[in-house]
Amino acid sequence: LHEAMQGIRHDLQGTLDRLENEIAQIEQALVRGSRIVATTLTRTYTSRLLDDQRFDTVIIDEASMALAPALFCTLALATSRVIIVGDFLQLAPIASAKTQATKHWLARSIYDIAQITSGRDPRVVPLSMQYRMHPDIANVSRRLYARAGLSYVSAPSTLTDRSQTAEAAPAPGHSLIFCNTEPAHPVTVRDAKGSPFNLYHALLAVRLAQQALSTPGHLPTVSIICPYRAQVNLIERL
Structure with missing residues (x-):
């Protein structure tokens, strides 16, 4: 019985390998035959599908948050033109390590590396x-x-x-509303993990959302966005 099971397992593995190879060939054919290929930065240097592929034009979207090494690998796929789409005023890529090499290669955006600091730069098309x-x-x-x-x-x-x-x-008739809570003297405290939360602000945010959702004849969508996890957890409980 054991030998029979081993034989079945071997046959199934062989079938699986064959099917995976056929799928890979189909994927390669689809990529080679496509005029436009969309993928992530990571896939451009981890997927075998793009190993031997080259493109006339490569477009990088959300480039300001892209890690420079990943972006450079992707740009190498272009033969004629590169278009980098993004915002040089946005935050740079996030890198947790504090070494000098990390700061130089991972914590700088392509705009910082290219020294683009103004919309007047001739390389910029705003x-x-x-x-x-x-x-x-x-x-x-x-x-x-x-x-x-x-x-x-x-x-x-x-x-x-x-x-x-x-x-x-x-606030009907207003698209941008600032709520000054200073007169209420709201108190911010921290949970056991050190994440801050404010009960007054949480109650206010929920109340404002309820008012927006109660407008007759209109069904808006509302998103309450908080910078801290403890505040998110508090609002979810409310």
Whole structure:
């Protein structure tokens, strides 16, 4: 019986190996025959699918957060042109180690390495129209970006498409609301792990969300975003 089981296992393994090889060949054929291939940075240097592939143009999205070594490996796939899409004013890649080599190679964005610090750099092609946010919200970052030589305007649709949400509670007619809690003297404490939380702010955030969701005739979506895990846990319990 043991020998029979071993034989079955051997046959199944052989079948599995053959099928995996056939799948790999099909994947290789699909990649070779495709004019556009989308993948992650990690796959470009860990997947055998791209070992022998070269592309006329390589486009890197969200480049500001890409680790430089991974980005350089990906750029090596290009034969004629590289387009790097990102924001040189965003945070640099996250690297936990504190060594000098880490700071030099892993904690710097491609923009820092290329010494791009302004939208006036001739290598930069800025986008001048935003389609995501209500103009009142976009104006906050627009003023900051103007200092770096970048300017943009909001598409007309951002005003018309977002107007219904802007008319919802808790402050109808306003798209950007700042709540000053200083007069209430809210107290921040820490949990056993040292993560801070504030009960007053948690209750306020939940109440504001309830008001937004209670607006008649409108079903908005609400996201409560917190910088600390303890605050997230508290709000989830509320």
